[in-house]
Amino acid sequence: MLNESELTLPEFLEDFFIRKPRRIYASGSFADLKKVPPPRWELLDLKRYAGMSIQFSRGCPFQCDLCNVTALLGHRVRTKTSRQILTELDGLYRLGWRDEIFFVDDNFIGNSAFLKADLLPALIEWRQVPVMNIDTLPEGYGRILRHIYAPEHFYQRVRTFLREYKPPENRKQFRLSHILTLVRSLYQLGILSRARAHYWRLLFWTQWERPQLIPEAITLAICGYHYRKVCRQHVA
Numbered sequence: 001m002l003n004e005s006e007l008t009l010p011e012f013l014e015d016f017f018i019r020k021p022r023r024i025y026a027s028g029s030f031a032d033l034k035k036v037p038p039p040r041w042e043l044l045d046l047k048r049y050a051g052m053s054i055q056f057s058r059g060c061p062f063q064c065d066l067c068n069v070t071a072l073l074g075h076r077v078r079t080k081t082s083r084q085i086l087t088e089l090d091g092l093y094r095l096g097w098r099d100e101i102f103f104v105d106d107n108f109i110g111n112s113a114f115l116k117a118d119l120l121p122a123l124i125e126w127r128q129v130p131v132m133n134i135d136t137l138p139e140g141y142g143r144i145l146r147h148i149y150a151p152e153h154f155y156q157r158v159r160t161f162l163r164e165y166k167p168p169e170n171r172k173q174f175r176l177s178h179i180l181t182l183v184r185s186l187y188q189l190g191i192l193s194r195a196r197a198h199y200w201r202l203l204f205w206t207q208w209e210r211p212q213l214i215p216e217a218i219t220l221a222i223c224g225y226h227y228r229k230v231c232r233q234h235v236a
Contacts, residue, residue, distance in 0.1 A: 001024075001026075002025065002026040003026055003027045003028075004027070004030065004031045004058075004073075006035075007029060009025075030073070030076070030078060032078070033078045033079060033080045034081055036080065038084065038087050038088050038091055039088060041091045041092055041095055041097075042095060046096070046097055049099075050099070050100070051099060051100040051101065051102050052092055052097060052099070052100070052101045052102070053101075053103075053104045054085065054088050054089070054101055054102070054103055054104070055103070055104050056085055056103055056105050056108065056119065057078060057080070058073045058077075058105070058106070059073045059074045059077045059078050059107075059110065060075065060077065060107040060110050061075055061076075061077055062230065064229050064230060065184070065226075066184060066185065066188065066222045066226060069106045073106070077107075077110040079119075082118050082119045082122035082123075085119060086122060086123075086126055141231050145228060145232065149224055149231060150228075151195035151198040152198065154198075154224045154228075155195075155198040155201070155202050155224070158217065158220045161220070162209075162217060163209070163210070167213065167216070178215065181218065181222075185221065189222070190203075195228075202221060203217060
């Protein structure tokens with residue numbers, strides 16, 4: 001099944017129950033999140049989970065290089081209503097959940113105007129959420145940018161991860177797309193990026209210490225570049 005499950009899963013289930021499933025189910029449309037029902041939290045054994053996940057939006061208005069979010073979910077930011085989010089939170093709270101809840105949005109502040117005017121005030125009024133200052137949100141993203149995704153810190157963590165990482169025995173087959181990704185990363189991160197010194201240091205270190213992990217090193221470098229770019233666009 002391709003694309004969003006709200007559109008392709010019902011069609012598959014209909015064919016499955018009449019024992020006539022097709023090989024591929026795909027849709028050229030995007031789901032309306034305002035019509036998505038709340039999760040059936042009661043079907044989970046919550047004691048077996050360290051955290052719960054909630055999704056507020058899909059899609060991203062930006063065109064960051066080396067990012068596949070817009071190819072999968074489009075450029076138009078689609079959001080749930082604040083009432084939908086509160087319903088999902090209430091469902092977890094009624095079941096006794098008191099631990100971490102993570103918003104899994106690829107770009108949580110893609111629609112910052114709606115976020116500040118509607119969702120965040122609604123969360124503040126929700127009794128279980130501590131009062132927060134909306135104006136400090138950009139400052140928080142700035143701290144993430146400086147302390148987590150700053151090149152000197154990020155690339156050091158990548159080297160630490162690669163030093164201890166054990167790759168799977170059955171590696172994915174090498175494809176042309178991997179070569180294109182390498183070339184684009186060499187140009188974008190190794191030439192144009194202001195953090196190019198850290199990028200080349202990572203590649204040389206990986207080639208010397210763990211050459212079989214070059215694909216993982218490039219993938220992580222691309223992820224760091226993407227998040228730094230997104231944070232800068234919102235913090236600026």
